[in-house]
Amino acid sequence: MVSFTALVATALALVPSAVSAPSGVEYSSTHNSLATRQNAPWQWWTEGSGQFSCQQQGGGKYSCSWNGQQGGGMVAGTGWGAGRKTVRYQGQYNPKGPGYLSLYGWTRNPLIEYYIIESWDVLAPGEPWTLRSNFTSGSANYAFYTAQRVNKPSIEGTRTFTQYFSVRSEAEKKVGDVSGTINTADHFDAWSRAGYRLGNFEQNMFFVTEAFANGTKLPSGTSTITVS
Numbered sequence: 029m030v031s032f033t034a035l036v037a038t039a040l041a042l043v044p045s046a047v048s049a050p051s052g053v054e055y056s057s058t059h060n061s062l063a064t065r066q067n068a069p070w071q072w073w074t075e076g077s078g079q080f081s082c083q084q085q086g087g088g089k090y091s092c093s094w095n096g097q098q099g100g101g102m103v104a105g106t107g108w109g110a111g112r113k114t115v116r117y118q119g120q121y122n123p124k125g126p127g128y129l130s131l132y133g134w135t136r137n138p139l140i141e142y143y144i145i146e147s148w149d150v151l152a153p154g155e156p157w158t159l160r161s162n163f164t165s166g167s168a169n170y171a172f173y174t175a176q177r178v179n180k181p182s183i184e185g186t187r188t189f190t191q192y193f194s195v196r197s198e199a200e201k202k203v204g205d206v207s208g209t210i211n212t213a214d215h216f217d218a219w220s221r222a223g224y225r226l227g228n229f230e231q232n233m234f235f236v237t238e239a240f241a242n243g244t245k246l247p248s249g250t251s252t253i254t255v256s
């Protein structure tokens with residue numbers, strides 16, 4: 029068990045994205061508030077029933093396996109200070125059912141939850157998505173969607189807020205061996221051009237494996253991802 033104080037100290041030391049965490053660390057932060065989880069350099073949260081197992085392996089690497097039952101879900105991945113940054117990831121991602129491989133974070137004023145979704149098996153949003161624009165970042169093509177969440181958990185407690193989603197084009201999406209470079213500034217600027225600005229980055233952003241049950245669609249799979 030890594031103490032939360034140690035996690036925060038590690039998070040503050042990250043410049044800008046390399047993660048030097050002890051290897052083989054496995055712990056649950058399920059009991060922590062969302063705001064607390066967003067300050068850590070490693071996110072590991074589950075809900076509902078199913079088997080979820082994730083390990084942080086040091087150097088920004090993590091691995092997960094999951095088999096969710098009805099109502100079950102998880103989010104796990106590597107975090108670092110949020111903002112305009114270039115993030116590289118590579119590894120294996122083998123999902124079945126709903127979930128994403130994505131960069132994810134929050135801003136305040138306005139309160140926004142944002143995602144840059146690189147891969148998935150089943151895209152099954154909890155709320156309807158509205159297409160706002162299409163844009164490119166380097167040679168990658170994305171669609172930009174927004175959704176409204178009403179009275180849902182946020183870093184400020186239960187609130188109503190907007191979610192922003194960049195979603196890699198279906199044709200470019202890969203499963204199995206995955207790798208890529210995300211320039212977050214390209215996304216933030218594209219969202220702003222479409223009329224959707226972000227607020228202040230106050231906490232970490234994460235490159236996560238997220239999996240969740242949506243009705244009868246259950247998630248299972250494995251991932252091993254290194255973020256740098």
Ligand SMILES: *[C@@H]1O[C@H](CO)[C@@H](O)[C@H](O)[C@H]1NC(C)=O
Binds near residue numbers: 151152153155243
């Ligand atoms: C499940 O996904 C569908 C779209 O595939 C969506 O309309 C529905 O709201 C989702 N339900 C939940 C509980 O997430």
Ligand SMILES: *[C@@H]1O[C@H](CO)[C@@H](O)[C@H](O)[C@H]1NC(C)=O
Binds near residue numbers: 159161162170171
């Ligand atoms: C924008 O992205 C959506 C979703 O991938 C796609 O259906 C649509 O054709 C795209 N539009 C353009 C102009 O590329």
